[in-house]
Amino acid sequence: MKNRILLVFSFLAFSFNGFAQTDASGDWCATEYPEYMFEYVEDATRDFLNGFQKSNQEYFIPVTLHNMRTTDATGGSDITEVLPMFCQIVGAFEPYGIHLYLHDLQQHNSTGWTDDGALATTVFLTKEPNTVNMYLFTQLTGGAGLCGYYLGNATTPGQTEPMGADVVAINTNSTCEDDVGVLIHELGHYFGLPHTFFGFEGTGSNCGVYVANGERVDGSNCSTAADRICDTTPDNNALAPGSCPNGMEGCLQYDRDSVAFYPDATNYMSYFLDCLARFTDGQEMVMKGIIENLRDDLLVLPAPADLQPVTETPNLLLPGDGGARPYDIVDFTWEAVPNATKYYFEINRTDNFNQLFRVESVILDANQYTSTMLQPSTTYHWRVLAYNEMSTCIDEYSTRTFDTQGWTVSNEEVEGIEAINISPNPAFSGQAVTLQVESNRQLNGALNVYNVGGQLIQQTPVSIGTSNDSFTIDTKSLSAGLYVVHLQFEEGTIQKKFIVN
Ligand SMILES: [Zn+2]
16 A cells, blocks of 8 residues: 555656646546556567557457455446446457457455555465456545556566556446446556556646647657557546547647647546457557566466357256245256356345345355345346356346245254155156155145246155155156155155256
8 A cells, every 4th residue: 555655656646747737537547657668669669660560469358357346245347337348358359369268257246445555465375376357346535536546566666577466456336337438448457558648647637738848749759658558649638538529529729839739538438438459569569568568477377278159148947936845955947058167146125226225145056056044935036147267248137036935855863764766867858756754753744847948747645654655756747857845744845956867
């Protein structure tokens, strides 16, 4: 924290141009560009001016997203929004040969970490090596308007490597969450790009204002002024969130020779928040040079091979709508989705999946989950979103609603039951399935068969004596699939599964 404060002060001193400082909360990006990165910018610009073409090299870059939630696992960002958002970021970098993929999506549950106040500790404990680390906070301590920043390490003289935090921090609150441009912009910083208006940070809007420094319209100082990239337009800072003036041109500005110009409002590294749409060739050369020379650690991990896009939403099976389950152990299953390697699974008390009423949410590799955290006689809603490391673009998920019952499935609760066996399992359709129960006392109850949707298919009263008892389940009318048998007594319920092929 101390380093960051020092950094802010030194930066403001450096960039002070004689303009009135604006309220810091007007800035949506708090990145202090690390000076050591200019070495790579200048290398790329030299190549650019010498007529070298940008390389056709394609890079696969792993990204770790950190969702910072409260200790009780509520709050944080909504994963069903984070994944499509990441998809848009991936799409923004793809045309430049930089293929970002989701190495990992980690959820951290610690109330003290939901803002960036403890960033140094958070990063120390959770940063994933050899990946780009992006932290999703619900608040940034730097001010209400602050939507994100790249935190490098420019405080150490002679620093040539990003040894500090070197992470991207993002504010996902309501005023920033829809601004994917901010995330792309911060990653631009991560890959070495300064603002197009470098040197004018903190000066507010300079639309219509004469300035004494900065880049000349004639390009004569393009390699030493502002961002030091020669195919970006001059830009004196516009601080213009919420509008794209003059089509996609920025507001009228004046260079140090009083020559009027319009800055490019579409450049990701400008401050025209709603217009951001592209990087230039010169910027692509800078980013690729940074990846090759400063960030080759990002090229260590092998990219996931041959992953096709996920295009389907999961078909949720058990428990289905209106199903009812003993509350202590609830099994959830859904059909595997083609090409999916990961599933986001969530149980919530509300049907709009309000984060404050989230009960459980996990990232899973398999198409099933067992919850042991549910309350008796309660209505729950659950949903699943499928994705893989290369494909996070589906923004639709399936939901189901079910109730828990007042009793448990634990065998221990049914005093007297010693053993229970179901065979054959799996059974062919039409083949009788036998349930054998070993009990040392008399028990009266019901044998209920449920389908995967949680619907009651068969119900038979049973009376269990003090010796072995067998019960037959007729499968003639059952279609192929998974079924759950409940042996339900006043003393508790025992649950067994069988499959009909
Ligand atoms: Zn910025």
